[in-house]
Amino acid sequence: MKSMTRALCVLAMTAHGAFAGTVEIDMVHIQSNPGELKLMDEMAAAYEASHPDVKIKVRKFGEDYKTMLSTALQSEDAPDVIYSWGGGVLSDQVNAGLLRDIGGVLADDSKSAVGPAGIDAFTRDGKLYGIAQNVSEVVFWYNKDLFAKAGVDVASMMTWDGLLAGVKKIKDAGITPISLGAKDKWTAAFYWDYLALRLAGKGGLEVARTGANDGFLAPAFVKAGEEFLKLAELEPFQKGFEAAGYASSSGVFGDGNAAMILMGDWNYQESKTNSTSGQSVPDDKLGFFAFPSLQDEKGNPTDTLGGINGWVFSKNASDEAVKFMAWYQDAANLAKFAKGGYYIPINVKAADSLENPFQRQIAKDIGASTYHAIFFDQSLGVNAGNAVNDVSSSLASKAISAVDAAGDVEDAMAGDR
Amino acid sequence: MSATTTEKRQVPVSIGELAGILFVAAFVLLPIYVTVVGGFKTIGELRTNPFGLPGSWSLSNFASIIGGGQFPVMLGNSLIVSTVTVALTVLLSSMAAFAMVHIRFFGRTHLAALFTVGLLFPVATAILPVFLTLRDINLLNSLWGVILPQVAFGLAFAILLFRSFFAELPKELIEAALMDRCGYLGIYWFIVMPLSLPIIATVGVFTFITSWNSYLLPLVTLSSESQYTWPLGMQQFQGAYSTDWPKLLALLTLTLAPAIGFFLLAQRYIIAGLTGGAVKG
Amino acid sequence: MTSTTIATANAEAGRVRLRINRTHLAAIVLLVPAVVLFGVFVVLPILQALRFSFYDWNGYGSPSKFVGIENYIKVVSQRHFGTALRNTTFIALVSLLVQLPLALWLALSLYRNTWFTAFLRTVFFLPYMLAEIAAGLMWNFMYDGNYGLAHSLADAIGVEPKFVLADPAWVMPAIAVVLVWKYFGFHMMIYIAALQGIPNDMVEAARLDGAKPWQIVRHIKIPLIRSALAVTAFFAITGSLQLFDLIVPLTNGGPNNASLTIVGFLYQFGVTRMRIGFGSAVSIVLFAICVVVSIIYQRAARIVEK
Known part of the structure; x- marks a missing residue:
């Protein structure tokens, strides 16, 4: 009944809007895949065709502006619909009163379509601020040929010690074990994130965020740094990794010049784009495995690291903007994006349209995840998140001690609590 | 040495010195050659x-950049920003410098000193407050948000150049015009400015170079790609194609061409400016 | 004509007050645009930065958490701040001790006008015209151990290529090379312009007195272009204090913050982390350094003048 009145309300307002002129929806994002961009424009055009009173502006923001977006939100002409990674950044935006609570406007169907995890990721203090769109997971991608050449069995990579042994073996065979682009510090942060997630577990992470029990200086986080240093001691990364960015590192893997890369599901596409041949490692030679488990870990081997991304609405966004995004996110439309392999939709029905076997498998893994931790540089907020990135790249080149690394993260976090 | 006077004045350049100069020339040209x-x-x-030289002179990298859509947009944005910045800087700084040099008013030495402080305060230092100011007056993600602070930060140097030029204009000229009851505004516009074309050109050229190349201010001000200036676009391009060196080098070559052309056109004013204003400043 | 005008002016003494007012009006009209713009975007930000530097603020809403001088303590005790100071000092020293002498030497050899010197001057000035971002990208390629000069050199001598930008020990010297490459032509042009202003007969007279070329340089040319030397020193120092754009495409402050400059530090730890208070404290420290340096510079310049 309640939603019925709301729907009527929306209708009334839409009608009103029609009299008053057109409603403009300003949508900003940072997607870069040409196919996806084209599809986004097509969707906007299709909606405009069926809703003559709506004008949609799809704008691409530059990658450098992730941090600036928060402040751009505070300007008068803030965009209406904003691509978001959730996490601590979202909390900051909500606390500053910059976002719109859409719980009352979004239909129940749309809410149930994203599942409890999707709702959770965009809820703060019981209010819903966004629509989840896609999920991602960070895994170890590996080159089957190079593993075979080095005589390494992927099954031995289930444990951290096994991974360290495998890295040594690959290195002895004259092959670069791991590709890393530490100039983009977040690529190194995946190691620290995952080690911390395994060692501290969901509970440990939640405690650390409150600052109790020494916060991020707790033993589990220092140990995460120590284990990362153990890997770095083996000098597993390609030459010059400190000066290489992500694109370059995904190219190194794609060219078959490194046996592994710890990276999100998106790397499947990126390694193609960035490899010299444009082909990357052929599908039958390509595999992935979950981040290994460690001794004495408090987390679960089936905990995963990744993202739940979606769209949030600035405080002046119209109901029309929410309605458009609900339509944009319905299963039939998302299926088009899934079909293109641009991302893994959180909507399970749409995920069925994934054609790529790797993506299908990853979607299944995330579905079975015991705890899907959001990338730390998002979940911890801008300041502490960047601190994690910073110390991780330093750990990768053995330029900082594990205690100092944990200390820097805790210092940054302490400022934000 | 022959006996003609011109050659006698010539400082003899030893073989060693010539070799040194050619070595420096090679050092300067090598990256540019490799890029091209x-x-x-x-x-x-x-x-x-x-x-070495390429096996075949394939234009595909250049074609894909020029046809890529972003190229003309970024070029256009940079042109707008630089041209408007130059126009405003020249106008505002010459007006202010004229008043400071030729009109007696209370506090003019203090004002001149205040502007000199601007020389010590690079835009980089002020970037956070400038950003917040732009946000408050709603100029984020607009080319004006780049232009206005750029002009403001360029004023200090430009006023310095104009002041030293105006100070050398014959005082009698201004006085005579005043006696003719030509107002100060009239003197500025109809007498002083036409006489100041060389310094206008110099200020304009240096302001243009600085504005055309500026990175940090557009970086924090402009957030959507359709507003990107050239240097921002380049940096963005590196992020996206960091492994595609041939394409990046082609892009850099396209950046080189206008720079060389501009230098050849403006060379006279650059040297004049360096002798005239800057050295005395 | 002038005398009649004066006579008229005297005769109309009663209108003098009006003229003063109009004079002031003219001054206001001429000054206001520049003063307003300068006030809004230069003076106000300095004052704002000063205020923000005493707050813990992430840029949302308005600053409310007053923390006194805590931000300054944090800046000074931040582990990378020392690196940034060291690097900036290093850059300033290279600019003064390598770049300026190189520029002076070339200027002395090339200041006469022939087609050959004109050509070389154009060549040497070219890097100054290029955007910092473009210059940085070019050298990023030169230094790339997989493709560039570093690769070819290593190949030629049969060793593993060195990734200089990935090595904390090599990264600053590598950046210094780019810096010299980019800016020495600018300083050279200033010297050339000054040298061309030296009256020929002075040099000629000294030569006739039997002065050797290096004596002429040392005792006549260099003293006569003293003010040009002072200006380039000023540009070299302030430029070094502000260096940032060139480093972004080269290393972005890496590896592991080994190539951070003060502005890079400000950007990395203030801007991208949205810590307005902390970043403002860095701004104020940098501003203070600029002021101190310029006072020292002026003192030094005065001593040299004497």
Whole structure:
């Protein structure tokens, strides 16, 4: 009944809007895949065709502006619909009163379509601020040929010690074990994130965020740094990794010049784009495995690291903007994006349209995840998140001690609590 | 040495010195040469033979950049920003410098000193407050948000140049005009400015170079790609194609061309400016 | 004509007050645009930065958490701040001790006008015209151990290529090379312009007195272009204090913050982390350094003048 009145309300307002002129929806994002961009424009055009009173502006923001977006939100002409990674950044935006609570406007169907995890990721203090769109997971991608050449069995990579042994073996065979682009510090942060997630577990992470029990200086986080240093001691990364960015590192893997890369599901596409041949490692030679488990870990081997991304609405966004995004996110439309392999939709029905076997498998893994931790540089907020990135790249080149690394993260976090 | 006077005055350049000069010339030209030829090569060719001439002069990298849509947009944005910045800087700084040099009013030495402080305060230092100011007056993600602070930060240097130029204008000229009851505004516009074309050109040229090349201010001000200026676009391009060196080098070659052309056109004013204003400043 | 005008002016003494007012009006009209713009975007930000530097603020809403001088303590005790100071000092020293002498030497050899010197001057000035971002990208390629000069050199001598930008020990010297490459032509042009202003007969007279070329340089030319030397020193120092754009495409402050400059530090730890208070404290420290340096500079310049 309640939603019925709301729907009527929306209708009334839409009608009103029609009299008053057109409603403009300003949508900003940072997607870069040409196919996806084209599809986004097509969707906007299709909606405009069926809703003559709506004008949609799809704008691409530059990658450098992730941090600036928060402040751009505070300007008068803030965009209406904003691509978001959730996490601590979202909390900051909500606390500053910059976002719109859409719980009352979004239909129940749309809410149930994203599942409890999707709702959770965009809820703060019981209010819903966004629509989840896609999920991602960070895994170890590996080159089957190079593993075979080095005589390494992927099954031995289930444990951290096994991974360290495998890295040594690959290195002895004259092959670069791991590709890393530490100039983009977040690529190194995946190691620290995952080690911390395994060692501290969901509970440990939640405690650390409150600052109790020494916060991020707790033993589990220092140990995460120590284990990362153990890997770095083996000098597993390609030459010059400190000066290489992500694109370059995904190219190194794609060219078959490194046996592994710890990276999100998106790397499947990126390694193609960035490899010299444009082909990357052929599908039958390509595999992935979950981040290994460690001794004495408090987390679960089936905990995963990744993202739940979606769209949030600035405080002046119209109901029309929410309605458009609900339509944009319905299963039939998302299926088009899934079909293109641009991302893994959180909507399970749409995920069925994934054609790529790797993506299908990853979607299944995330579905079975015991705890899907959001990338730390998002979940911890801008300041502490960047601190994690910073110390991780330093750990990768053995330029900082594990205690100092944990200390820097805790210092940054302490400022934000 | 022959006996003609001109050659007698010539400082003899020893073989060693000549070799040194040519070495420096090679040092300067090598990256530029490698960039230009690199844009024609394939990635494999670049790896095996970065310094030689390309096997074939393939224009595909250049074509894909120029046809890429972003190229003309970024070029247009940079042109708008630089031209408007130059116009405003020249106008505002010459007006202020004229008043400071030729009109007696209370506090003019303090005002001049205040502007000099601007020389010590680079835009980089002020970037956070400037950003917040732009946000408050709603100029984020607009080209004006780049232009106005750029003009403001360029004023200090430009006023310095104009002041030293105006100070050398014959005082009698201004006085005579005043006696003719030509107002100060009239003197500024109809008498002083036409006499100041050389210094206007110098200020304009240096302001243009600084504005055309500026990175930090557009970086924090402009957030959507359709507003990007050229240097921002380049940096963005590197992020997206960091492995595609031939394409990047082609892009850099396209950046070089206008710079060289502009230098050849403006060379006179650059040297004049360096002798005239800057040295005395 | 002038005398009649004066006579008229005297005769109309009663209108003098009006003229003063109009004079002031003219001054206001001429000054206001520049003063307003300068006030809004230069003076106000300095004052704002000063205020923000005493707050813990992430840029949302308005600053409310007053923390006194805590931000300054944090800046000074931040582990990378020392690196940034060291690097900036290093850059300033290279600019003064390598770049300026190189520029002076070339200027002395090339200041006469022939087609050959004109050509070389154009060549040497070219890097100054290029955007910092473009210059940085070019050298990023030169230094790339897989493709560039570093690769070819290593190949030629049969060793593993060195990734200089990935090595904390090599990264600053590598950046210094780019810096010299980019800016020495600018300083050279200033010297050339000054040298061309030296009256020929002075040099000629000294030569006739039997002065050797290096004596002429040392005792006549260099003293006569003293003010040009002072200006380039000023540009070299302030430029070094502000260096940032060139480093972004080269290393972005890496590896592991080994190539951070003060502005890079400000950007990395203030801007991208949205810590307005902390970043403002860095701004104020940098501003203070600029002021101190310029006072020292002026003192030094005065001593040299004497």
